[in-house]
Amino acid sequence: MTTTTTEAPADTPADIPAEAGAGGLGTALTTAYSDAIAEVYDEIYPSTPDLEDIADFLLTLTAPGASVLELGVGTGRVALPLADKGFRVHGVDSSEGMLARLAEKDPEGRITPVHADFAALDLGRTFDVVLAPFNSLCCAVTPDEQIALMHAVARHTAPDGHVVIETFDPSDYHVQKKNEINTYPVAGRGAMIESIGVLPASQNMMVHNTLFLDGEPPKSATTVMRYLWPSELDLLAGIARLELSARYAGWREQPFDGGDSRKMCVSVYRPLP
Ligand SMILES: C[S@@+](CC[C@H](N)C(=O)[O-])C[C@H]1O[C@@H](n2cnc3c(N)ncnc32)[C@H](O)[C@@H]1O
Structure with a gap:
């Protein structure tokens, strides 16, 4: 790189x-x-x-x-x-x-x-x-x-x-059984939906976002984090x-x-x- x-x-x-x-x-x-x-x-x-x-x-x-x-x-x-x-x-x-x-x-x-x-x-x-x-x-x-x-x-x-x-x-996330879903408004232009799933054995969170903006096709992105x-x-x-x-x-x-x-x-x- x-x-x-x-x-x-x-x-x-x-x-x-x-x-x-x-x-x-x-x-x-x-x-x-x-x-x-x-x-x-x-x-x-x-x-x-x-x-x-x-x-x-x-x-x-x-x-x-x-x-x-x-x-x-x-x-x-x-x-x-x-x-x-x-x-x-x-x-x-x-x-x-x-x-x-x-x-x-x-x-x-x-x-x-x-x-x-x-x-x-x-x-x-x-x-x-x-x-x-x-x-x-x-x-x-x-x-x-x-x-x-x-x-x-x-x-x-x-x-x-x-x-x-x-x-x-991370205590709550570590015992989370179902994905957490959050919605974020994007002022006057749309919204972002976030889904957070957890893999407790590796302390990883899978964060999947979909961005819905007016006049644009939905755009998705996934990332991983490791909590500690x-x-x-x-x-x-x-x-x-x-x-x-x-x-x-x-x-x-x-x-x-x-x-x-x-x-x-x-x-x-x-x-x-
Ligand atoms: C949670 S955001 C925090 C941004 C900023 N500190 C704030 O509080 O708004 C984490 C930032 O780290 C960057 N990042 C993640 N992994 C990275 C890496 N391996 N090297 C450099 N930057 C990285 C991301 O692109 C993102 O901008």
Whole structure:
């Protein structure tokens, strides 16, 4: 896989060699899926005040102007508010469709886009914060892919830097017996129907979406995710020599007690010396 950055600054190579060991099923499926839904992504997952909280959360860890590598930048829903607060953000994504939407929303080029498989990434530099929000880590769909991704996270984290990973609590999904069906309106233009099935033995979720837009034939896309519990996340982090330093139930540092299902989990790791 050729990995490239566009409009790369001087400290980022324009052509990044991919490493072996990643780029598996997860990357192929997610890339096709992301390309298919990029045009409606911001309507389905609108920007919420929560996203503004991420910048404030990062400011509790590091100083304004710090460098951030966002894994799975998508349309820039998280990255653009970070840039607003002065963070210098590189955003990696394997989907050209997502990066095209980001470019439309960021005409000044405040975010440095990196078109690459994040699990194979080697930019040859480190960042003050490596950030994987909104379940991006779950886009790696096997334990081996998740380990490769965690090694990529570790090699891009400065020795005194932080890793911040947001994941959902999978407890309800893990015991789900029937597919969950969700409908998302796409304002004035149609709707997206989402069906989520679960394979508990492998901790995989099969997410199938069909997009119905006025005047267009229905468009379907399927992706796979691999969910994991916080203890497994800590295990993966340990394999990559990262140590848990804090865990919260949200970006406002809500206490994490492992209770409510589907609660988001924000984990902060530091590199071990
Ligand atoms: C759940 S979305 C999150 C996007 C963004 N962080 C947000 O909160 O809106 C996950 C993103 O990760 C990207 N992605 C998934 N697998 C990837 C991979 N192996 N390498 C790079 N990007 C990937 C997808 O294309 C998608 O844009």
